[in-house]
Amino acid sequence: MPTISEKGRQMPASPIRKLVPYAEAAKKRGTHVIHLNIGQPDIKTPQVALDAVRNHTIEVLAYSMTEGSEIYRGKIADYYAKNDISVNASDIIVTTGGSEALAFVMGTIMDGDDEIIIPEPFYANYNGFATAAGVKVVPIVSSIDSNFALPPIAEFEQLIGPKTKAILICNPGNPTGYLYSKEEIQQLAKLVKKHNLFLIADEVYREFAYDGREHYSILQESGLENHAVMVDSVSKRYSMCGARIGCLVSRNKEVIQTALKFAQARLSPPTFAQIASEAALDTPKSYFEAVISEYVERRNILVSELQKIEGVKVAVPQGAFYCVAELPISNSDDFAQWLLEKFEMDGATVMVAPAAGFYASEGLGKNQIRIAYVLEQEELVKAVRILGAALKEYTN
Ligand SMILES: Cc1ncc(COP(=O)(O)O)c(C=O)c1O
Numbered sequence: 001m002p003t004i005s006e007k008g009r010q011m012p013a014s015p016i017r018k019l020v021p022y023a024e025a026a027k028k029r030g031t032h033v034i035h036l037n038i039g040q041p042d043i044k045t046p047q048v049a050l051d052a053v054r055n056h057t058i059e060v061l062a063y064s065m066t067e068g069s070e071i072y073r074g075k076i077a078d079y080y081a082k083n084d085i086s087v088n089a090s091d092i093i094v095t096t097g098g099s100e101a102l103a104f105v106m107g108t109i110m111d112g113d114d115e116i117i118i119p120e121p122f123y124a125n126y127n128g129f130a131t132a133a134g135v136k137v138v139p140i141v142s143s144i145d146s147n148f149a150l151p152p153i154a155e156f157e158q159l160i161g162p163k164t165k166a167i168l169i170c171n172p173g174n175p176t177g178y179l180y181s182k183e184e185i186q187q188l189a190k191l192v193k194k195h196n197l198f199l200i201a202d203e204v205y206r207e208f209a210y211d212g213r214e215h216y217s218i219l220q221e222s223g224l225e226n227h228a229v230m231v232d233s234v235s236k237r238y239s240m241c242g243a244r245i246g247c248l249v250s251r252n253k254e255v256i257q258t259a260l261k262f263a264q265a266r267l268s269p270p271t272f273a274q275i276a277s278e279a280a281l282d283t284p285k286s287y288f289e290a291v292i293s294e295y296v297e298r299r300n301i302l303v304s305e306l307q308k309i310e311g312v313k314v315a316v317p318q319g320a321f322y323c324v325a326e327l328p329i330s331n332s333d334d335f336a337q338w339l340l341e342k343f344e345m346d347g348a349t350v351m352v353a354p355a356a357g358f359y360a361s362e363g364l365g366k367n368q369i370r371i372a373y374v375l376e377q378e379e380l381v382k383a384v385r386i387l388g389a390a391l392k393e394y395t396n
Pocket of ligand 1: 099
């Protein structure tokens, strides 16, 4: 039989999806599974976006421009201007989700064996994009005890070597919910300038900043023009995960011109989804106010309910809609599977994401889980009660 590639062998499977068969089996047994494991918001997509597609009279669903529709990119630049980020349409490439922007950026700036430093725990798919590009992820540990704040700059410096090309951050963080402060971004800015590295920021959760905190983008920092590459998406902002639209933004012309060649190879981003995404930019401010206050309430309930469980430590999220909790167990993969296979309370159980998959360092995160608070408050409370009861019954 012909053999598959070494890269294919190395490609990590999703740490969350491996539990799906157990969840399906539980559902078949009649158990109600509450999904705390996925980042699919239950919030309604803005009506303006849905209407734009519904009311469109396209007769030929043609390719769009490789870099995305001119009008749409102009409007994205206007949206950034409102967020104190000054970029032109020519600094933007529209992509098929933030995912494709991440793949493009890896291909654009890194060669095989180059290294990228990423604070962990991090969005698990970064491992997949790095593997596909043949790039080595060098993790730097951030701790639940400091709420997953930026690790000390001196620790980054120790990891920077001749193969280091970039530092990648997710702000606010999935899975941590941590929102980097302006000071932290400025420390990173100084570091990447000193060592001539790229600074990539995944800002797909930018809108979700809580408690009066303001998101500070790497593109707001002056002097980073040649270093900063930002990844963005409509998926979470407008609860439009299925649209598959994102973008890559950089003032570094060489980065954009090179990424455009990767974009040309896949021809264009989806046409209908750009129509929806362009219309979504007209979403009224009141939509976000309502969504953010809903997430804040969910976060508050989740954190206070988790804190009631003996032995549980929680990092309080300041943004996005995820939270990492440390549990009094030694193997969250086993615990998550046990929850689906062996446990139920009043006919229900919970599905959580074991956190080890969000770490690149072997052995870390084994007593942690990630919870996505994309459920209604009542369901969240029920889920945490189930978790508490399960922890009493579970033996490591
Ligand atoms: C941190 C982060 N970045 C990027 C993505 C990719 O999202 P999409 O491709 O839907 O834009 C996700 C999706 O969950 C994410 O959580």
